[in-house]
Amino acid sequence: MSNELTLEKPGGAATGSGDALLSIKGVQKHFPVLDGFLFKRQVGAVHAVDGVSLDVFQGESVGLVGESGCGKSTLGRLVTRLLEPTAGEIRYNGQDITHANRKELAPIRSEIQMIFQDPYSSLNPRHTVGSIIGAPMEINGINPKGGIQRRVQELLETVGLNPEHYNRFPHEFSGGQRQRIGVARALSLNPKLIVADEPVSALDVSIQAQVVNLLQELQRELGIAFLFIAHDLSVVRHFSQRVAVMYLGKIVEIADRKSLYEAPRHPYTHALLSAVPEADPDDNRERIRLIGDVPSPLNPPSGCRFRTRCWKAQEKCSVEEPPLIQLSGSLDGHLTACHFPEGDIKRSPEEGSTAAVPEQRAEV
Amino acid sequence: MTTQAKPEEASSAGSGGDQPFLSVRDLSVRFSTEDGVVRAVDNLSFDVAPGSTLGIVGESGSGKSVTNLAVLGLHNPDRTEITGSIKLDGQELVGASNRELEKLRGKTMSMIFQDPLTALSPYHTIGKQIGETFRKHTGASKKESRDRAIEMLTRVGIPQPTTRVDDYPHQFSGGMRQRAMIAMALVCDPKLVIADEPTTALDVTVQAQILDLLKDLQQEMGTAIILITHDLGVVARTAQQIMVMYAGRAVERGTVREVLKAPQHPYTWGLLSSMPSLTGDVSVPLRPVRGTPPSLINLPTGCPFNPRCDHREQVIGGGCTTERPPLAPATGHAAACHLSAAQRQDIFIDQIKPRLG
Numbered sequence: 001m002s003n004e005l006t007l008e009k010p011g012g013a014a015t016g017s018g019d020a021l022l023s024i025k026g027v028q029k030h031f032p033v034l035d036g037f038l039f040k041r042q043v044g045a046v047h048a049v050d051g052v053s054l055d056v057f058q059g060e061s062v063g064l065v066g067e068s069g070c071g072k073s074t075l076g077r078l079v080t081r082l083l084e085p086t087a088g089e090i091r092y093n094g095q096d097i098t099h100a101n102r103k104e105l106a107p108i109r110s111e112i113q114m115i116f117q118d119p120y121s122s123l124n125p126r127h128t129v130g131s132i133i134g135a136p137m138e139i140n141g142i143n144p145k146g147g148i149q150r151r152v153q154e155l156l157e158t159v160g161l162n163p164e165h166y167n168r169f170p171h172e173f174s175g176g177q178r179q180r181i182g183v184a185r186a187l188s189l190n191p192k193l194i195v196a197d198e199p200v201s202a203l204d205v206s207i208q209a210q211v212v213n214l215l216q217e218l219q220r221e222l223g224i225a226f227l228f229i230a231h232d233l234s235v236v237r238h239f240s241q242r243v244a245v246m247y248l249g250k251i252v253e254i255a256d257r258k259s260l261y262e263a264p265r266h267p268y269t270h271a272l273l274s275a276v277p278e279a280d281p282d283d284n285r286e287r288i289r290l291i292g293d294v295p296s297p298l299n300p301p302s303g304c305r306f307r308t309r310c311w312k313a314q315e316k317c318s319v320e321e322p323p324l325i326q327l328s329g330s331l332d333g334h335l336t337a338c339h340f341p342e343g344d345i346k347r348s349p350e351e352g353s354t355a356a357v358p359e360q361r362a363e364v
Numbered sequence: 365m366t367t368q369a370k371p372e373e374a375s376s377a378g379s380g381g382d383q384p385f386l387s388v389r390d391l392s393v394r395f396s397t398e399d400g401v402v403r404a405v406d407n408l409s410f411d412v413a414p415g416s417t418l419g420i421v422g423e424s425g426s427g428k429s430v431t432n433l434a435v436l437g438l439h440n441p442d443r444t445e446i447t448g449s450i451k452l453d454g455q456e457l458v459g460a461s462n463r464e465l466e467k468l469r470g471k472t473m474s475m476i477f478q479d480p481l482t483a484l485s486p487y488h489t490i491g492k493q494i495g496e497t498f499r500k501h502t503g504a505s506k507k508e509s510r511d512r513a514i515e516m517l518t519r520v521g522i523p524q525p526t527t528r529v530d531d532y533p534h535q536f537s538g539g540m541r542q543r544a545m546i547a548m549a550l551v552c553d554p555k556l557v558i559a560d561e562p563t564t565a566l567d568v569t570v571q572a573q574i575l576d577l578l579k580d581l582q583q584e585m586g587t588a589i590i591l592i593t594h595d596l597g598v599v600a601r602t603a604q605q606i607m608v609m610y611a612g613r614a615v616e617r618g619t620v621r622e623v624l625k626a627p628q629h630p631y632t633w634g635l636l637s638s639m640p641s642l643t644g645d646v647s648v649p650l651r652p653v654r655g656t657p658p659s660l661i662n663l664p665t666g667c668p669f670n671p672r673c674d675h676r677e678q679v680i681g682g683g684c685t686t687e688r689p690p691l692a693p694a695t696g697h698a699a700a701c702h703l704s705a706a707q708r709q710d711i712f713i714d715q716i717k718p719r720l721g
């Protein structure tokens with residue numbers, strides 16, 4: 001657009017993912033930590049997102065999981081450009097939006113929408129549902145056929161609410177219904193990508209299932225791509241074709257859901273999956289007990305960030321950061337960042353031997 | 365010291381065996397509000413055997429917390445009407461004086477909340493708070509109390525307990541605060557611990573640690589536990605008995621295996637079919653319970669689940685909208701539904717089970 005300098009970054013050409021709807025490369029977000037009484041000075045930084053690369057293709061749902069504080073919401077806000085990255089590159093439909101200003105973002109703002117976890121705080125209590133859902137159209141000067149009210153009513157119907165209720169206020173709706181209002185608002189501008197940040201985490205299971213089904217219909221019928229953020233691994237598996245696992249600001253593993261859930265290679269993914277309690281008294285899966293908590297993102301561990309809780313950690317893990325790569329024995333597109341990955345034993349003998357000699361793979 | 369460890373998968377709640385440690389009969393809790401009377405708990409009966417864990421599950425607003433605050437005697441008597449009977453080790457708690465309840469709380473029964481910050485004061489050290497509870501009930505000296513606090517912190521797995529004992533709650537991580545609260549709840553070796561969503565705010569790896577810890581401590585100390593949660597997975601991993609609550613009532617009760625492997629109530633079916641699993645077929649859509657939970661001020665007549673139930677047409681002679689189904693049979697695996705046991709069995713096998721994968 002207007003600012004040639006931001007758009008023509010030399011690195012941009014090398015993206016190599018021409019048809020990705022969203023392509024992010026090495027994105028970082030560091031929040032400065034200030035201290036001092038009168039004169040604030042920066043004493044450190046929260047490494048909330050620390051070098052994340054990820055593509056989302058048209059109509060696809062990519063799930064993002066990880067424990068609280070690992071940077072999921074920050075990444076979602078970077079993608080929707082509610083935050084500006086400290087470093088790295090974000091491309092939408094080939095266009096570099098890393099540092100795009102409001103004016104430059106305007107044309108794509110309508111195409112990337114966000115749904116939040118808390119349907120209560122994201123809806124203005126003093127506005128009617130009609131004006132909440134219609135607001136994005138008004139702000140963007142869009143006048144749909146038949147007028148905004150008609151479109152609002154259509155949207156209410158799409159998300160399974162009574163179209164007659166456009167004059168009601170948010171408090172007159174239940175939690176699940178409020179989340180539907182948030183969905184209707186996100187849909188109002190016909191988005192191509194929705195970043196959904198824990199959209200069902202606050203809902204009871206039966207209501208959660210209603211909203212998941214609704215989002216799934218939208219994804220299928222309207223071909224909307226999703227970056228679906230959640231900490232519930234079962235919900236993410238159900239909703240997303242590909243899943244990325246984050247730990248302390250980094251993606252440690254990403255794969256097709258089948259490959260990730262059935263053959264996780266990263267010890268953290270394995271531990272996370274084994275910790276999920278299933279509603280089945282016959283669930284005899286092997287359980288990995290992780291010790292301790294996630295370290296502070298103010299001062300992440302050197303090398304592999306998971307090493308302070310990893311039962312496989314060795315000297316190398318503290319000195320060399322494992323790159324996110326496709327390990328031998330992994331399916332195409334299954335990337336893992338680990339020096340001593342899981343699952344090597346089960347594979348064929350020659351591949352299995354790589355477990356003993358992991359050095360041969362790990363070069364950046 | 366009681367150390368009756370109840371074998372897993374023993375008979376259902378209330379069916380013979382051990383004398384229950386806690387026995388609740390026809391408990392009703394009503395609040396008067398501006399909008400009307402909230403029937404938060406309505407004619408609820410259940411038992412908890414010594415050393416065993418009862419999981420209470422249900423969606424938010426189903427009366428789980430209100431039930432347990434009634435057991436602990438923590439409702440404001442001016443605005444709350446409590447009827448029925450709550451017997452703790454034979455002692456009637458409904459109508460008991462505040463002083464009697466005060467003596468029992470923290471000593472014979474104690475609680476673990478979802479948010480440790482509501483239970484822990486920010487102004488006192490962890491050690492002081494744990495020690496005070498101990499002093500209050502045992503008359504121990506300051507020194508003894510501090511030693512006891514350190515011992516408890518050690519037991520719940522806090523590293524460097526001798527120094528961390530002097531930390532304030534904000535200096536602990538979320539998982540450690542939860543451990544500290546467990547230490548405080550167990551400091552007097554209570555016989556009953558009520559844990560209200562103890563892991564809901566925690567990440568799964570920390571949740572697994574806390575659930576393991578509770579189980580280990582229970583085995584060591586023979587404590588009976590009521591574990592309140594909305595997560596059937598958490599119950600499956602921790603409890604022997606389950607009670608499913610809906611609109612302030614028990615709609616199903618049984619052993620973990622009975623309720624999760626052969627559920628008998630349409631609401632339990634709905635809960636299970638709403639939940640995605642780690643291994644289910646992703647191409648099968650979830651089957652949510654339609655609609656939303658009812659208002660507890662204006663409950664539907666008959667079965668409170670009837671506006672959301674897919675099976676009421678099958679009840680011979682109707683009754684779902686007119687007659688309240690009792691939780692039957694009185695002992696063992698029981699459900700509150702007008703469908704006959706044979707009908708429920710058939711529906712579960714033919715329609716529900718195939719969906720659960």
Ligand SMILES: Nc1ncnc2c1ncn2[C@@H]1O[C@H](COP(=O)(O)OP(=O)(O)O)[C@@H](O)[C@H]1O
Pocket residue numbers: 031046047048066067068069070071072073074075297
């Ligand atoms: N505006 C902010 N200022 C400072 N730190 C922040 C800010 N937003 C998030 N963080 C920190 O960044 C880290 C990642 O947070 P977040 O993205 O919210 O994680 P998640 O969504 O995975 O729980 C956390 O340590 C959090 O405290």
Ligand SMILES: Nc1ncnc2c1ncn2[C@@H]1O[C@H](COP(=O)(O)OP(=O)(O)O)[C@@H](O)[C@H]1O
Pocket residue numbers: 395397402404422423424425426427428429430431660
């Ligand atoms: N002090 C109170 N006054 C009025 N209503 C209350 C009070 N406490 C709880 N309730 C209502 O009682 C019902 C059951 O609440 P609760 O036991 O907290 O549910 P949950 O199963 O989520 O723990 C809810 O509808 C709640 O709004």
Ligand code: SF4
Pocket residue numbers: 266267268304305306307308310311312313314317322337338339340341
């Ligand atoms: S790189 Fe080392 S510390 Fe990190 S996950 Fe792999 S084995 Fe564990």
Ligand code: SF4
Pocket residue numbers: 629630631667668669670671673674675676679683684689700701702703
């Ligand atoms: S009593 Fe009727 S409405 Fe209630 S659960 Fe049974 S079939 Fe459904």
Ligand SMILES: [Mg+2]
Pocket residue numbers: 072073074198
């Ligand atoms: Mg978040």
Ligand SMILES: [Mg+2]
Pocket residue numbers: 428429430560
């Ligand atoms: Mg509650």
